[in-house]
Amino acid sequence: MLEKTFDPKSVEPRLYAAWEASGGFAPIDDPAAEPFSIVIPPPNVTGSLHIGHALNNTLQDVLIRFERMRGKAALWLPGTDHAGIATQMVVERQLAAQGNQSRRDLGREAFVEKIWAWKAKSGGTITNQLKRLGASCDWSRERFTLDEGLSAAVRKVFVTLYKQKLIYRDKRLVNWDPHFQTAISDLEVEQREVDGHYWHFAYPLEDGSGEIVVATTRPETMLGDVAVAVHPKDERYRAMIGRAVRLPIVNRPVPIIADDYADPEKGSGAVKITPAHDFNDFQVGKRHALPMINIFDDFAHLNDNTPVEYRGLDRFAARKKVVEAFEALGLLRAVEKTRHMVPHGDRSGVVVEPYLTDQWYVNAEVLAKPAIKAIEDGDAVFVPKAWEKTYFEWMRNIQPWCISRQLWWGHRIPAWFGPGGKIFVAETEAEAKREAREHYGRDEPLAQDEDVLDTWFSSALWPFSTLGWPQKTTDLARFYPTHTLITGFDIIFFWVARMMMQGIHFMDGQVPFKRIFINALVRDAEGKKMSKSKGNVMDPLELVDDYGADALRFTLTAMSGQARDLKLSRERIEGYRNFGTKLWNAARFTQMNGAARAEGFDPAKVRLPINRWIVGETTRTAQAVTAALDTCGFDAAADGLYRFVWRQYCDWYVELSKPVLGKPDEPTTDEAARDETRATAAWVLDVILKLLHPVMPFLTEELWGQTQGLGAARDHKGFLMTAPWPQLPSSLIDPQADAEIGLIVETIAEGRSVRAELNVPNSARPPLLVIDATAAQRQVLRDAAPLIMQMLRVAEVRIADAPPPGAIPYVVEGATLALPVAEFIDVAAERARLGKDVASLASDIAHTARKLGNADFVARAPEEVVEENRERLAEALAAKAKLEAALSRLGAVV
Template structure:
């Protein structure tokens, strides 16, 4: 197969991936030490976003690198069932068919969800393939698969038997639209405009009133105390007295607690333990009653006065405020900025809600989890993230693991008619536990059989309707994917071999929600840590540092960057499903401004290299399409360099490492050794940005530019042995360069490598199985060659700069005069005369004793050596005229800029950006003038 004349990733990326996957090369192989990575499982109904692309690229680079190093590599793939997100998607689809979740019932709805999963569940995995993810798809696990489900049930039952899981009533984040508890990660706090209302609470003895301030007056219906600071002298005499709660008539105590901020408002606050997390903690300390005033859909329930029952929470607010004002108890209303918690799925304001849920006791688990990290069993990269981990673990609360959903792992707990709970692996096991509690003689043998079959109505058990939150099953991911707790499955999937995994690549936003829970649960159930390293990457933002969001119209789809998308397609995609015309208009404007011609196709490799180059050890990653364009050019540069090498080695066949005959060959081998050593160091430190920079510099500058240029004199020279040796080195270094780059840009390197490998007699069928370059392979005493070639490069660069400044045509021959310098300069000038002549189109090279006596010439300096390029008088005169004319034009532009900036009217009235632009123009024009003056002086 010949190499196409131009770089077009669409012609080979999909083809190569299909070949890789079908060959089985992604599966564990190799006899070296193990290297394994867990894929953080994306939502099964989701699509690839930039965060996924960033994370998956880095994981794939590590996997490909270690696979090439001979490690037994496993990249465990999988997807998450995503309870809330999936239910919302399926419910919305049902609505379009005129169906409802409740109308179908639990079993019917779950059936629809499985249909949806079968239809769309593979979308994100197909997109991952498009990006080049080389994971073992044959082992891909879904969190609702039987193997993973068995692990979830076993873990729940064991932890309940150990007293670590319990059911209790506590305050949780509650979404009144979804009617379920949600985690902190699913709550987005947004600053919004609100009000602060001051309300009078009269003392029960009528002696005075206390004024409290609140942003949620409707919750006062559930107040069970007012609170002051114990050291606040203004109120110490009131502690222990009671106030009459307005609108309800209930008497509630005045309590003292150091939680109160004496400087906020009047220093008196209301306490509503059932509707505020901080108040809940206060209530626990002071044994206050918990009065929940809301139903699951955030309407007022019967615990409030009858006239409020049934009102929506915001309607209740209006009525509360109206009655307070009518009674003269509303002291003040003033605007107030507040943080409003909203559900990230529904956008609804989240209620702190008192409800019965299942919890995991975290104290003991957290102590052990923190100790494992403090002792170095798990290492964070960058190391400062251990502080975030430590903060979470030292301030941990019991973990609410139940969700009021239908899609997910149903909690393995059954209730009898009296409300007794039986936690079991199966319904049959639950009935067996239940029957042990039934007094002897109550049931006959026939009754027992009826109960076990679920037919005996009086003794029928009912399974808990709730499901486990997805973080519970995700917390078991390191070992549930390896077959735990089934011994046979554990043996088949390599439990002992692949746990602990080598590294977890994830974002800082889920250090507690996922990373910490995997550490705690893996240690608890297996006695192992889940991974040795945790590499924490930042969040991907747009080029201006703004968070990517659909509402801002700045979301980038990785597949659009790979394949390209027209403006019309992009507009349709971004505004699809938006109900608000203003929002659609805003997004359309932003899109037209940013992408007037759509997004060009960059290919997977250019996107991947951009991601690697941006992967610094910081928190935020600003993604700029300009970088992707630059790295597409880089791939094109590799393509063209390979074409050059192939054309100049046509018919050649070589084997093994070359025996260099020229200094240029020795120099490039030394540079290759340095690049290989740097690559190894950067992979070990997870410095993908430095890795990309190092390989870019070696590929573009050292190989594609300099070595290709330095090889031309030998290739076109009379020394046949030097020409053959140079051909061998060109192929050899290119093959090793492609191998170095392969983990970052797998497609283009494979396509090019296949052509190069043919000429080197390489045994491997794919670059993926080629040994990754090691610095020791290229060892040699090349120090002198390096110094000599660096001198040659400096000479060539200096001469090219002079030719450019003098506007000499590339085809024109010019003489070169050399002066000063030392003995080594003379020796190198003679030894590299043919290269200098060839590369710089020189007519001749001469040494002169006196620079002053030399004809008019443009000078340059390399070390102690002076270079002079004389030109015929007519060319010098023409160049002087051109430079004088250009100098006059630039001086005119400088005068214009200075005139504008000297005008107070312009500086004060023009937009700041325009003024700043004019200042920059002045600097640029001034710099240009200085360069022109210097060039002109060379000709005098």
């Protein structure tokens, strides 16, 4: 017999260990089985499970469990990313805590050894956390972006692209993090709004005839100015174009140039041009062949390209000194306070500098073309389709991809420098030396590039490098291309697009995945982004401790269709935990009432309407859930399961079957009917467990195992995880049974609504009158009278020609019924109450509608506030319609 309650804390670790030990997470070894593969978006090896991981990995697990049960060779390939800058930061902090030792004190080799030691000890944290969530990855195939196989793939790709002239070295601007002294990607840049100033500086014309005023938020960069730009059509400056100003402090002449970048409507209309320290200025500099003067070193201290008194100063100290100098020179024209966006390193927290350095680049424009065409042609599809626009906008305007990082942890760039600056790119040092020998005619000393590759470079190869490429492995032949990628919209550019480019280029034009499902961003219950500073972060592991993994998984699955944002609350999770409890209790009821699998049970042959009805509802649900999961409609699948299990099975079938089942230890007048109902209940429960398993694997697996004794053995004797998915034909749906049971169910449900709306006391027992119904409907209601009397709390069910005074009519399935309730309520008081409630809702509706009708409010208010008002309006309209219907019913009472 089942325990009274389900205990996740004891069940989950026991079941997971048993699943893993069984080998059931690996794809079945059947050459005829259709392959279905997913590669996990590799979490950082430094990471801990956050709520975004929980959503993303829950959806992946739902899909892989579904396809595994459908008999496919389902592979969910796990792994972690070495996360260059994040991991290096963790270990550097540890070194600092141990005595102010830096990586430079240790040296490269010793420092990297320490990172590997940290990885061996602490790097598997997130893997174990994923297991707590129930992730059924094939851990025997787990990969790491720095393992030897993946490193070989990275070297192969770099060398190949270099020889194809798609990788090259260039001096360009990058986002530079002075704390880590490395270039960082756009993804690692966080824009923060800060208080600042616009300083207005006067640059005297070189001939002494006047001045041009420019404004800047970064005065220190003026030391690297090489021009002043004005718009070619700006009449104020047309005569000055081609002349020069004398750059203060530096005392260097710089030209006045004409360029459309200068905005006549903004400030003075003239802008200073510093190509080495501003991305827009860099483009202006290229257009006009201007010199590019870098005034910073790697730590953002001023270098030797600045006047002597500024050299070695921190950039912000230099800023203060520059402003003081302009003031002393009488050239500071104005200072305005402003709030503006300033880029910061998301990990270091320091201000990022545009910085001119030599870096390695990929010609992404060439690689992007076939990746764009693949989406255009439908070789891979986005779900939802709207995300294609985001993909296309970035890919069609793609810039060279900076792939080098000035770090020590990562894939070291396979390039060696020889005398004269000659570069040798090869997969091994031995190969580079051989090429150098051929070039110089003798052995010469070579020095390997100190830089490592951007983490995204190795993770771009993930769908095929993890399967063994460049070796022609069995896994690669069987599981590439993968089927579905589930990821967040924030890395469409940085990961999805780059996997598309590299996969198509290196895998003979084959896309790396056929479908890209973009999941929502998890926010708090008010729609606000979660952050530690706001104190609204929800820890998935804490939620699993409090509610169980299944409750969290079901919540995330059910809410996954909420467009861009998913509003999560503990109340929702608690509600879905109650759903699990409801199913557990229903299973206990069927067990206690002798539910038993019958040998050779055929759902097509049941005879009782209640059993034919539940078989049909089960079939509809199985078909709907299958169709939803097949198309990544995770929320629709969860919603269909919730409604069927809670309403049709637990609320109605269990209640409607009680008269047939009687008491387990007492005889009944129709033993065959009881046996059929017991067998049907057991069959439906088995189907429910199968359908629900991908979303709630622990609860369903435990019920599967604990209900093994329900009569005859199941066809499948192993874990529910590997049981066959229900494939139920439409022929099991019986329209006549649907009509009969539907009439009974709606009679009771609608009658309950009437009682609730009008505050009819629970103790009241009015009759239920059948006013207008077909002969068949009357017979159904007569036969079901004892059940209706009990569940609707009415004194009798009788046929009547017309409703008497004080009766509330309602229509069900075309039949008119009535509940005489006037004697049990104060009609006038109820009319007044309902009228007051309707008026209050009407006022709320008008107020909210006015706000939403205000274009300025919709444009300026935070997105979550606008969405909250839309939801409030929809809820108020629905509530008002319901109360108006109740008022209308009361209008018939005299």
